Amino acid sequence: xxxxxxxxxxxxxxxxxxxxxxxxxxxxxxxxxxxxxxxxxxxxxxxxxxxxxxxxxxxxxxxxxxxxxxxxxxxxxxxxxxxxxxxxxxxxxxxxxxxxxxxxxxxxxxxxxxxxxxxxxxxxxx
Amino acid sequence: xxxxxxxxxxxxxxxxxxxxxxxxxxxxxxxxxxxxxxxxxxxxxxxxxxxxxxxxxxxxxxxxxxxxxxxxxxxxxxxxxxxxxxxxxxxxxxxxxxxxxxxxxxxxxxxxxxxxxxxxxxxxxx
DNA sequence: CTCGCAGTTAGAGCACACTCGAAGTCAAGC
DNA sequence: GCTTGACTTCGAGTGTGCTCTAACTGCGAG
Numbered sequence: 001x002x003x004x005x006x007x008x009x010x011x012x013x014x015x016x017x018x019x020x021x022x023x024x025x026x027x028x029x030x031x032x033x034x035x036x037x038x039x040x041x042x043x044x045x046x047x048x049x050x051x052x053x054x055x056x057x058x059x060x061x062x063x064x065x066x067x068x069x070x071x072x073x074x075x076x077x078x079x080x081x082x083x084x085x086x087x088x089x090x091x092x093x094x095x096x097x098x099x100x101x102x103x104x105x106x107x108x109x110x111x112x113x114x115x116x117x118x119x120x121x122x123x124x125x126x
Numbered sequence: 127x128x129x130x131x132x133x134x135x136x137x138x139x140x141x142x143x144x145x146x147x148x149x150x151x152x153x154x155x156x157x158x159x160x161x162x163x164x165x166x167x168x169x170x171x172x173x174x175x176x177x178x179x180x181x182x183x184x185x186x187x188x189x190x191x192x193x194x195x196x197x198x199x200x201x202x203x204x205x206x207x208x209x210x211x212x213x214x215x216x217x218x219x220x221x222x223x224x225x226x227x228x229x230x231x232x233x234x235x236x237x238x239x240x241x242x243x244x245x246x247x248x249x250x251x252x
Numbered sequence: 253c254t255c256g257c258a259g260t261t262a263g264a265g266c267a268c269a270c271t272c273g274a275a276g277t278c279a280a281g282c
Numbered sequence: 283g284c285t286t287g288a289c290t291t292c293g294a295g296t297g298t299g300c301t302c303t304a305a306c307t308g309c310g311a312g
Contacts, residue, residue, distance in 0.1 A: 008288065018289085019271055038278055040289055053238060056231040064269065081249075085242040088235060095232050099225055105182040106221050109214060112179060116211040123207075134258065144259085145301055164308055166259055190299070 004034065004042025014051050021051075028068050029054055031075070060095045130160065130168025140177050147177075154194050155180055157201070186221045 007018045016024070022041075024030050030050060033041040050071075057067050066087070073084045133144045142150070148167075150156050156176060159167040176197075183193050192213070199210045 006289075017271075020269085022290090023270065035290095038289080040278085053234065056234040058269095059231045060228055060235065078245075081242055081245050085239065085246065088239050088242065092232065092235060092239060095228055095235075099228050102186055102221060102225050102228075105185045106218065108179065108182040109186065109218060109221075113211065113214050113218065116207055116214065119204075119207050120211065132259075143301075146299085148260090149300065161260095164259080166308090184299095 004036075004044050005048065007041050007043070010043045010048060010051070013048065014055055016051070016055065024051075024054070027064065029064070029071055057091070060091070061098060062091055066091075130162075130170050131174065133167050133169070136169045136174060136177065139174065140181055142177070142181065150177075150180070153190065155190070155197055183217070186217070187224060188217055192217075 005013070007021050010016075010021055011018045014021075021030075025033055025041075030047055033043055033047060036042050054067060054071075057070070058064070070084060070087055073080050073087070131139070133147050136142075136147055137144045140147075147156075151159055151167075156173055159169055159173060162168050180193060180197075183196070184190070196210060196213055199206050199213070
């Protein structure tokens with residue numbers, strides 16, 4: 001058929017729903033997706049590539065609002081690469097902090113687990 | 127004054143707001159907090175200790191619904207320690223997966239960062 | 253005694269990120 | 283030619299986790 005993927009195909013590929021893909025376009029995360037003669041979206045390679053980065057940003061907790069800001073920079077041209085870089089580096093720092101907080105908090109939970117294991121072991125040997 | 131901490135003091139200590147503390151009690155994450163003669167909450171040590179675990183659970187992404195389930199087990203007595211342990215171990219697994227997904231997703235973002243650094247370096251040396 | 257602040261309640265409101273319903277169009281298979 | 287199913291739009295609805303408003307009470311400082 002026509003080239004480009006349908007919304008359903010992209011949904012399968014990215015793990016997002018078709019609803020979400022249309023919504024992403026609406027809020028400005030995707031440039032307007034070209035349509036076939038029947039008005040149906042046909043996602044190009046570059047749209048799917050963009051989604052690849054976007055889903056990683058979301059999965060690491062970047063708010064949609066900030067992703068929109070990044071995409072706006074991309075759309076604005078190549079002169080702001082430094083700003084884009086700063087945004088990504090900032091996020092990188094945030095994610096690293098996030099990971100180490102998870103590890104720290106998990107340690108508290110682990111101590112609790114150890115305690116329960118102790119209780120159960122004591123019961124067993126009574 | 128009376129012993130036990132006020133809601134404001136506990137808010138400061140835990141980083142939660144007073145609103146959230148009252149809401150936690152309302153949804154069953156905290157047992158009813160005893161009141162002083164004027165009807166004001168006085169949090170006991172064990173309430174604060176419970177909050178210490180609860181905030182770690184939340185911070186690692188456990189849904190409130192599941193925390194409520196855990197607290198219900200605690201309230202039900204000591205005979206279900208195995209069930210509590212299983213719940214915590216399950217969560218532990220979830221958090222570990224979460225961490226490694228963050229690391230995997232961050233790698234994609236890191237590649238993008240590297241690309242931008244390359245661009246900027248090229249510009250510089252032109 | 254008055255002021256100001258911290259607390260109380262019930263219930264409403266909010267931010268975020270989707271998620272869905274309704275009503276319609278189109279293309280391909282039987 | 284009719285049905286099926288994937289697509290379209292627009293706007294409304296949902297789940298989660300708080301967050302706040304309004305109206306009120308009561309303690310402690312000056």
